[in-house]
Amino acid sequence: MAITLDNVGIAVGDLEAAIAFFTDLGLTVVGRDEVRGEWTDTAVGLDGNHARIALLATPDGQGRLELFEYLHPEAIETEPTRPNEIGMHRVAFSVDDLDEALAIAATHGCLPLRGVANYRDMYRLTYVRGPSGILVMLAEALTPPAGLQGDG
Numbered sequence: 001m002a003i004t005l006d007n008v009g010i011a012v013g014d015l016e017a018a019i020a021f022f023t024d025l026g027l028t029v030v031g032r033d034e035v036r037g038e039w040t041d042t043a044v045g046l047d048g049n050h051a052r053i054a055l056l057a058t059p060d061g062q063g064r065l066e067l068f069e070y071l072h073p074e075a076i077e078t079e080p081t082r083p084n085e086i087g088m089h090r091v092a093f094s095v096d097d098l099d100e101a102l103a104i105a106a107t108h109g110c111l112p113l114r115g116v117a118n119y120r121d122m123y124r125l126t127y128v129r130g131p132s133g134i135l136v137m138l139a140e141a142l143t144p145p146a147g148l149q150g151d152g
Contacts, residue, residue, distance in 0.1 A: 007055065007064035008091055012132040013077070015052050015069035021108045021131045022065060025093065025101060027056040030064070036072075048072050058093070065091065080133030083113075090127065090135035098124050098140035105130070105138070118142075 012018040019029060036050035050072040056065045069075070081089065095101040098116065105111070105128050112126040119125060125139035 007066045009066040009068060010091070010132075010134055011075065012067050012069055012134070013075060014131065015054060015067055017108070018067050018131040018134075019054055019056070021105070021110065022056050022067075024104045024107070025095075026059055027065065028059070029054055030057045031055040034071075046073060063093075080129060081135055083127065083135065090137050092137035092139065095138050095140055098126070098138055101138045101140075102126070102128070105136075110136070 010018075023029060032052075032054045034050075034052050036048075040049040040051070041047050049070075051068045051070050053066060053068040056067065057063065081087070083089070093101075102112065102116075108131065110128045110130050112128055114126075116124055116126045122143050123139045123141055125137060128136050128138065130136040
């Protein structure tokens with residue numbers, strides 16, 4: 001059986017604010033829709049399911065996020081996920097300039113949870129709390145990944 005990862009779905013409280021955050025970081029909206037009806041009730045397992053959705057893609061086309069804002073049933077607010085909780089954890093992005101990404105995130109009120117870390121002189125990385133409390137990891141490679149160094 002062949003399998004590929006299609007997208008990561010994230011429920012948000014404010015679809016437009018989430019779209020603004022992720023598009024400012026460099027993702028592109030590749031589709032929008034409003035979904036409801038028996039097929040969504042069946043697929044999602046919620047009677048009367050009605051949501052506004054947006055599909056966003058990374059510039060390389062390899063990563064996609066599906067953001068959805070529930071209109072019915074009413075969205076349930078929960079405490080933001082903590083890094084050590086079991087379950088869906090975070091969405092991570094490689095960026096070529098972490099300082100620029102953090103400046104963009106800050107314009108949305110999203111700051112590092114604690115600071116910027118250096119992982120073995122290979123990455124600078126941090127977690128920010130994005131829209132609707134989403135944990136977002138931003139990482140900048142400090143050294144080229146193995147196998148990508150030039151031949152001389």
